[in-house]
Amino acid sequence: MNQTESHVMYQQLGISETVWKYGQKTEEDLQERFRGFDETAEYNQLKVIRAMQENRVSEGCFNYVSGYGYNDLGRDTLEQVYASAFHTEAALVRPQITCGTHALAIALAANLRPGDELLSPVGKPYDTLEEVIGIRPSKGSLAEYGITYRQVELLEDGYFDYPAIEAALNKKTKLVTIQRSKGYQTRPSYSVGKIGELITFIKERRPDVICMVDNCYGEFVERIEPSDVGADMIVGSLIKNPGGGLAPIGGYIAGKEELIENCAYRLTSPGLGKEVGASLGVMQSFYQGFFLAPTVVCGALKGAVFAANIYERMGYPVVPNGKEARHDIIQAVTLGSPEGVIAFCKGIQAAAPVDSYVSPEPWAMPGYDSDVIMAAGAFVQGSSIELSADGPIKPPYAVYFQGGLTWTHAKLGILKSLQSMIDAGVVSTDRIRELL
Numbered sequence: 001m002n003q004t005e006s007h008v009m010y011q012q013l014g015i016s017e018t019v020w021k022y023g024q025k026t027e028e029d030l031q032e033r034f035r036g037f038d039e040t041a042e043y044n045q046l047k048v049i050r051a052m053q054e055n056r057v058s059e060g061c062f063n064y065v066s067g068y069g070y071n072d073l074g075r076d077t078l079e080q081v082y083a084s085a086f087h088t089e090a091a092l093v094r095p096q097i098t099c100g101t102h103a104l105a106i107a108l109a110a111n112l113r114p115g116d117e118l119l120s121p122v123g124k125p126y127d128t129l130e131e132v133i134g135i136r137p138s139k140g141s142l143a144e145y146g147i148t149y150r151q152v153e154l155l156e157d158g159y160f161d162y163p164a165i166e167a168a169l170n171k172k173t174k175l176v177t178i179q180r181s182k183g184y185q186t187r188p189s190y191s192v193g194k195i196g197e198l199i200t201f202i203k204e205r206r207p208d209v210i211c212m213v214d215n216c217y218g219e220f221v222e223r224i225e226p227s228d229v230g231a232d233m234i235v236g237s238l239i240k241n242p243g244g245g246l247a248p249i250g251g252y253i254a255g256k257e258e259l260i261e262n263c264a265y266r267l268t269s270p271g272l273g274k275e276v277g278a279s280l281g282v283m284q285s286f287y288q289g290f291f292l293a294p295t296v297v298c299g300a301l302k303g304a305v306f307a308a309n310i311y312e313r314m315g316y317p318v319v320p321n322g323k324e325a326r327h328d329i330i331q332a333v334t335l336g337s338p339e340g341v342i343a344f345c346k347g348i349q350a351a352a353p354v355d356s357y358v359s360p361e362p363w364a365m366p367g368y369d370s371d372v373i374m375a376a377g378a379f380v381q382g383s384s385i386e387l388s389a390d391g392p393i394k395p396p397y398a399v400y401f402q403g404g405l406t407w408t409h410a411k412l413g414i415l416k417s418l419q420s421m422i423d424a425g426v427v428s429t430d431r432i433r434e435l436l
């Protein structure tokens with residue numbers, strides 16, 4: 001095998017000689033970073049295998065179960081596997097949890113009662129949570145049930161305002177929610193270590209307060225999870241990291257036995273809890289996806305760092321920058337013009353295994369205050385562990401890029417995004433030649 005054969009394939013996929021060379025050079029410079037990601041993936045792969053072995057996962061776990069789902073072996077065993085891998089007492093992992101927002105809404109509603117207060121010590125939560133909490137008035141919100149909310153803004157550096165957090169804790173505070181990934185904000189994503197410091201600070205003052213972490217996009221990025229540093233519950237979506245690209249739906253909540261039980265009563269019904277909820281044949285994809293998740297996340301991280309370096313060298317602002325440690329799989333690139341954002345997204349779409357021939361266009365999506373363009377050619381609709389990008393058509397004209405089931409696909413996607421910008425006249429080939 002030699003590089004020329006791959007080079008020809010890249011040409012056939014529409015990548016010019018100059019872009020290909022720039023990609024090769026950038027990749028060579030990243031070998032040490034990549035080795036670090038591989039080592040983390042190795043550790044996490046072993047962690048998942050050990051959890052599966054400890055809980056005696058068997059072929060019978062993949063059986064189709066319908067109806068009430070009493071004694072659904074696959075479902076019950078999978079929940080033990082998640083609990084073992086994340087070092088928690090219990091877990092709820094279900095196809096009936098429709099997405100990440102739903103999992104978070106269950107965790108909150110299950111463990112808060114009228115008169116309780118919810119505290120976010122990390123500023124504004126993810127957009128969809130605003131309606132769950134009732135920050136934006138919404139039918140069925142926590143606010144409608146008499147649960148109050150308080151928020152402590154972040155310091156200028158994006159980290160925690162400890163004195164203000166101390167002042168915000170009061171006798172009503174029942175649950176603290178901490179979001180690990182920045183989502184679509186400009187603050188940093190937090191390392192598990194930083195989250196641990198925050199939890200310790202809160203528990204020293206109020207040991208009885210429940211600490212929940214929104215773990216979306218963070219699973220398997222590090223060797224430990226927030227549950228290893230004191231979180232009472234961690235919550236996420238199976239069409240992101242832990243589904244490994246194979247889970248077609250689902251969410252999880254892992255944590256203290258009592259809290260998870262409350263979640264089960266909220267998800268199904270008081271009195272029924274975890275005992276019902278048939279797994280309907282999706283179990284093999286849940287197990288296999290969880291098994292693959294550490295290496296899938298590793299590929300996505302390589303793609304994110306590759307994108308950061310490709311665009312940073314060209315002078316575009318990138319968050320995180322090309323050298324920073326990673327705490328989630330999201331990469332933001334500020335392209336500075338609508339044409340740039342559109343061309344970038346068209347390139348990502350053109351690299352997809354599914355729907356590569358369609359061309360995404362900006363549109364007025366409900367809930368957004370500007371047009372948004374989204375690129376996704378995914379096997380699972382809306383899956384953001386698969387290669388995807390989106391960007392609001394408004395200043396500073398940034399795109400958010402994430403996922404890639406394999407590093408190779410992420411690499412092709414990023415090279416296509418650059419090629420598309422060249423083809424649209426947003427970037428000149430000479431500019432890339434200068435960097436070779």
Ligand SMILES: *Cc1c(COP(=O)(O)O)cnc(C)c1O
Nearest residue numbers: 099100101126181183214216237
């Ligand atoms: C994606 C995400 C959510 C919501 O998950 P959905 O599956 O889109 O409902 C919540 N919080 C964070 C940080 C996320 O990234």
